[in-house]
Amino acid sequence: MITDILLFLVGILVGVMNAIAGGGGLVAFPALMAVGLPALTADATNFVAILPGQLSSAFGYRKYLRKVPRLYLLLLIPCALGAAVGAHLLKHTSIVGFEKIVPFLVLTAVIIFAVQPLLHIHLIKHIRSRNKNIWKFIAMAVALFAMTIYGGYFGVGFGFVVLALLSFANLKEIHSMNGMKNIASATSVTVAIISLQGTGFINWHFGLVIAAGNIIGGYGGSRFAQRVPSRILRVIVIVIGLVSAGYIAFRYH
Numbered sequence: 146m147i148t149d150i151l152l153f154l155v156g157i158l159v160g161v162m163n164a165i166a167g168g169g170g171l172v173a174f175p176a177l178m179a180v181g182l183p184a185l186t187a188d189a190t191n192f193v194a195i196l197p198g199q200l201s202s203a204f205g206y207r208k209y210l211r212k213v214p215r216l217y218l219l220l221l222i223p224c225a226l227g228a229a230v231g232a233h234l235l236k237h238t239s240i241v242g243f244e245k246i247v248p249f250l251v252l253t254a255v256i257i258f259a260v261q262p263l264l265h266i267h268l269i270k271h272i273r274s275r276n277k278n279i280w281k282f283i284a285m286a287v288a289l290f291a292m293t294i295y296g297g298y299f300g301v302g303f304g305f306v307v308l309a310l311l312s313f314a315n316l317k318e319i320h321s322m323n324g325m326k327n328i329a330s331a332t333s334v335t336v337a338i339i340s341l342q343g344t345g346f347i348n349w350h351f352g353l354v355i356a357a358g359n360i361i362g363g364y365g366g367s368r369f370a371q372r373v374p375s376r377i378l379r380v381i382v383i384v385i386g387l388v389s390a391g392y393i394a395f396r397y398h
Contacts, residue, residue, distance in 0.1 A: 148180055149354050156355035160198030160362020169195055170301040171392055173355055177348075186348055188235070188299055189341050192334045193352030195300075198363030199331040205364045206324030213321050216282070220325075221332045223290035228333035231297025232340035248394035255305060255390065259383050285310060289329070296333040297340070302390075304330055327363075 155176045159169035173194045177187035203210065288310055296303040307329050311322045341347055 152176060152180065152351060152354045153358040156194065156198070156358025156360075157362035157365075158358075159195060159355065160202065160359040160364075161366035162362075169198065169359075170303070174301055176355070177351060180351060182348055182351065185235075186346055189337075189344070189346035190348045190352040191300065192337045192341070193347055193349065194355035195359060196331060196334045196338065197356045198359030198366075199327045199334065200363070201360045202363035202366055203324055203327040203331060205366075205368050206320055206327065209321040210324040210328070213325055217325060220286055220289055221329065223286045224293045224296075224329050224332040225336050227290040227293030228297030228336035229340055231294040231299075231333075232337040234294070235298045235337075236341065236344055236346075248390045252387070252390040255309070255383055255387055293329075293333045296330070297337040300334070300337070303333065 155172055159173045162169040162172065170191055173191050174187055177190055177194070178184060182190060289307070292303070292306050292310065295306075304326055307326045308322060311325055311329075338347070
C-alpha cells in the first residue's frame, strides 16, 4: 500500500515534468527500479506509466494545438514507424548500449534547444522559398523517425529531443511546441506498448499506479506552463535538461 502511494506521487511529478518539458522518465524509471523491477521491466513499464500524463497534458494544450498547421500531423507517421522499430529492438537486444549514450543524447538536445533562437534567426534570413521549406519539413520527418527508434527502445529524455527538433519548426509559441511534443511522445509510447504487449516485460500494476498520478500531473503541469512567460519556460527546460543529463551520467556510468 505504501509503495502504491509513493508511486502515485511519483506519477504526479512525472506528469508535471513531461507537460512542461519532458524528462519525466528520469523519475519514473529509477522509481520502478527502486521497488524491485529489473531494468528491462522498468523500461517497458515506464511506457505505461507516462502515457496518460502525455495525453492529459496534450489536452491541456488544446488551445495552442489548434494553431498548429495540419501539415505537422504528418510527423506522427515517422513517430509511429520509428517507435515500432525501437520496440522491436528492445525485445531482442540489451539496454546497456543505450544506457551509455543517453546522457550525450539528452545534453545534445539541451544545447540545440538553448541556441535555437539564434539558429532560428539564421534560418529566417536564408530559407525563403517554399521548396526549401518543404525539404526542411522532410528533413524533420527523417530526423524524427531516427529519434523515435530510441524513444521506442528506452525513451528517457525523448521529450527533450523532440522539443529541440520542434524548435526548428514554424511554430511561434513554445506552448504549441509542448503540445506537439506530448502528442508525438504519446504516439511513440502507444506503439511501443502495443509492440511489447504479450512479452511479459510490462508490470501493469505498478505502471497503472504511476499512470493514475500522471493524469493529474500532466494536465496540471500543462495549465501551469501556460501561465509562465516563454522566456522563463525556456530557461526551465534547459535547467531540467542539464540536471537530467547529469543524473543519467551519474546513475549509469
